[in-house]
Amino acid sequence: MLQYLLRRLAILIPTFIGVSLVAFAFIRVLPGDPVLLLAGEHGMSPERHAEAMHLLGFDQPLPIQYLNYLAGILHGDFGQSIVTKRAVLSEFFARFPATLELSICAMILAAGIGIPAGVLAAIKRGSTFDHGIMGSALVGYSMPIFWWGPLLIILFSGILRWTPVSGRISLLYYFPQRTGFMLIDSLLSGQPGALASAVSHLILPAIVLATIPLAVIARQTRSAMLEVLGEDYMRTARAKGLPPSRVIGLHALRNAMIPVITTIGLQVGVLMAGAILTETIFSWPGVGKWMVDSVFRRDYTVIQGGLLIIALIIMMVNLAVDILYGLINPRIRRQ
Amino acid sequence: MTEITLQAGPMPTTRRAMLAEFWYYFRQNRGAVIGLIVFVTIVVLAIFAPVVAPHLPDQQYSDALLTPPAWAQGGQMRFLLGTDAVGRDILSRLLFGARYSLFIGVVVVIIALTGGILIGLVAGFFRGWVDALFMRIMDVILAFPALLLALVLVAILGPSLVNAMIAIAIVYQPHFARLTRASVMSELNREYVVSAKVAGARHLRLMFVTILPNCLAPLIVQATLSFSNAILDTAALGFLGMGAQPPTPEWGTMLAEAREFILRAWWVVTFPGLAILITVLAINLVGDGLRDALDPRLKRS
Numbered sequence: 001m002l003q004y005l006l007r008r009l010a011i012l013i014p015t016f017i018g019v020s021l022v023a024f025a026f027i028r029v030l031p032g033d034p035v036l037l038l039a040g041e042h043g044m045s046p047e048r049h050a051e052a053m054h055l056l057g058f059d060q061p062l063p064i065q066y067l068n069y070l071a072g073i074l075h076g077d078f079g080q081s082i083v084t085k086r087a088v089l090s091e092f093f094a095r096f097p098a099t100l101e102l103s104i105c106a107m108i109l110a111a112g113i114g115i116p117a118g119v120l121a122a123i124k125r126g127s128t129f130d131h132g133i134m135g136s137a138l139v140g141y142s143m144p145i146f147w148w149g150p151l152l153i154i155l156f157s158g159i160l161r162w163t164p165v166s167g168r169i170s171l172l173y174y175f176p177q178r179t180g181f182m183l184i185d186s187l188l189s190g191q192p193g194a195l196a197s198a199v200s201h202l203i204l205p206a207i208v209l210a211t212i213p214l215a216v217i218a219r220q221t222r223s224a225m226l227e228v229l230g231e232d233y234m235r236t237a238r239a240k241g242l243p244p245s246r247v248i249g250l251h252a253l254r255n256a257m258i259p260v261i262t263t264i265g266l267q268v269g270v271l272m273a274g275a276i277l278t279e280t281i282f283s284w285p286g287v288g289k290w291m292v293d294s295v296f297r298r299d300y301t302v303i304q305g306g307l308l309i310i311a312l313i314i315m316m317v318n319l320a321v322d323i324l325y326g327l328i329n330p331r332i333r334r335q
Numbered sequence: 336m337t338e339i340t341l342q343a344g345p346m347p348t349t350r351r352a353m354l355a356e357f358w359y360y361f362r363q364n365r366g367a368v369i370g371l372i373v374f375v376t377i378v379v380l381a382i383f384a385p386v387v388a389p390h391l392p393d394q395q396y397s398d399a400l401l402t403p404p405a406w407a408q409g410g411q412m413r414f415l416l417g418t419d420a421v422g423r424d425i426l427s428r429l430l431f432g433a434r435y436s437l438f439i440g441v442v443v444v445i446i447a448l449t450g451g452i453l454i455g456l457v458a459g460f461f462r463g464w465v466d467a468l469f470m471r472i473m474d475v476i477l478a479f480p481a482l483l484l485a486l487v488l489v490a491i492l493g494p495s496l497v498n499a500m501i502a503i504a505i506v507y508q509p510h511f512a513r514l515t516r517a518s519v520m521s522e523l524n525r526e527y528v529v530s531a532k533v534a535g536a537r538h539l540r541l542m543f544v545t546i547l548p549n550c551l552a553p554l555i556v557q558a559t560l561s562f563s564n565a566i567l568d569t570a571a572l573g574f575l576g577m578g579a580q581p582p583t584p585e586w587g588t589m590l591a592e593a594r595e596f597i598l599r600a601w602w603v604v605t606f607p608g609l610a611i612l613i614t615v616l617a618i619n620l621v622g623d624g625l626r627d628a629l630d631p632r633l634k635r636s
Binding site: 141154310 | 366471472474475478479480481482483484486487489490491563567570571574575576577587590594597598601604605607608609611612615616619620623
């Protein structure tokens with residue numbers, strides 16, 4: 001296991017270098033003078049330009065510049081925002097809990113509905129239920145979520161008036177942010193109605209963000225279950241006279257979950273891409289909206305830093321999934 | 336003589352018989368056939384958009400701003416699906432928009448497929464450091480969420496439809512490269528490849544004529560999936576204001592323009608999204624059918 005872990009970490013190093021090179025190159029391939037872009041000033045005297053160039057390290061040879069950049073990253077220095085002049089990392093962490101809260105809720109929704117739906121569809125293969133579930137999954141998988149979100153807003157906020165249109169909580173409530181998770185903070189505040197307000201703000205974005213992972217998980221669970229149900233040991237289990245609930249619940253489900261866990265891990269990248277759209281639609285103050293806003297504001301250091309941080313997070317999650325996979329399935333370790 | 340040996344890979348029957356067999360299995364999947372019919376209809380409508388569309392996509396009728404669809408209260412027969420905020424006919428814009436979406440899908444898939452096949456062939460065929468280098472580069476691209484990387488590339492290149500397509504093609508390329516590499520590696524030691532080698536076929540011939548045709552099945556399925564994803568992602572970039580720019584009747588851009596009317600004029604928001612959903616769904620249905628028909632494991636069951 002240790003060997004597997006080390007090998008898996010070793011593969012990560014070239015990817016990390018590659019990802020940091022991409023982020024490093026980003027500022028330098030932009031059209032225009034990087035110093036002017038980064039200093040955020042219009043019109044600069046040649047002396048001031050040379051000074052800024054020296055300050056930002058652009059007068060060094062490229063490999064040195066890269067090593068300096070890398071050293072900064074390893075010390076947690078991802079540069080500072082051109083617009084707000086604050087450190088990119090602290091700006092990121094100010095917004096990350098919002099995205100994390102939304103993503104976790106979406107994932108719970110997706111796995112909580114997707115896995116049972118997939119299992120049931122597999123057991124009742126060929127039935128109307130199966131066709132219905134798989135048809136809905138295909139529609140969900142094909143869904144343009146930047147349309148699905150507005151559609152739900154029209155229905156639930158416009159016509160039914162059940163949910164608010166945007167934000168994380170009603171402005172009527174104010175309490176200190178202890179964890180950054182609005183559901184927990186509103187509960188801790190003890191204000192009546194605060195939690196309900198937070199939930200009503202969260203529910204639509206969570207549904208929108210969950211749609212595609214839900215469809216993927218349902219499809220994957222169904223096909224994994226079908227594969228397992230056809231195995232010899234399933235026939236043996238049934239022949240032994242085990243009750244169907246035990247055959248399906250214990251033998252089939254446990255083996256079918258291995259590919260499903262991988263699928264769930266792979267959905268993290270999908271969630272990040274989905275967060276960009278969902279947060280924009282619902283004005284959710286998270287990382288996705290921050291990145292879109294930064295692109296519009298031409299806050300290049302934020303784009304650079306955010307891109308790198310998000311890629312690193314996805315790499316870490318993939319690593320965690322691989323380790324988990326190795327724990328469940330010993331055969332993987334020996335490959 | 337050599338020609339015969341080279342062609343005699345795992346292809347026991349003629350091309351015509353293969354197509355017939357393929358169609359037989361494809362037809363079994365009712366969803367796939369429906370998807371194909373819908374898709375062909377969309378293609379035909381897109382090609383004949385100038386003939387079919389009742390109005391020009393950019394023509395503004397200032398006497399009919401935000402007209403509801405014909406069947407709704409206050410609707411007019413001349414604007415079947417209503418008009419947008421500057422009085423343009425939504426149906427006509429959708430029909431012309433279909434041209435953009437299909438064109439985007441085709442171009443993105445061609446760029447990503449060509450690049451991916453070349454990289455995958457070279458990496459799988461020569462292995463060694465070339466393979467390691469290319470695959471690490473592909474890993475790096477895959478480490479970023481597709482839409483985010485596309486967004487950042489567009490931030491560098493500037494927002495436009497062409498740049499959005501280039502960005503999305505780059506993001507999709509690794510999937511094709513990995514698939515090609517994996518099938519090249521599994522084919523490389525088969526007897527027909529060895530016999531072609533013995534017969535004196537050069538690297539290029541081995542790669543493109545002998546091996547590639549036998550790696551096509553998974554690539555075709557992936558191409559279909561990428562086709563629908565390209566339409567979705569380009570529309571998403573358009574929606575974020577980073578793709579096609581107004582007044583282009585691109586579906587995602589239309590949605591972006593319609594956002595402020597969400598609660599006032601439902602039709603401006605509903606129809607462009609419905610067009611995207613139907614098109615993407617039709618292509619995905621065809622993709623599912625292709626996968627089932629091309630996957631030899633499923634044929635026997």
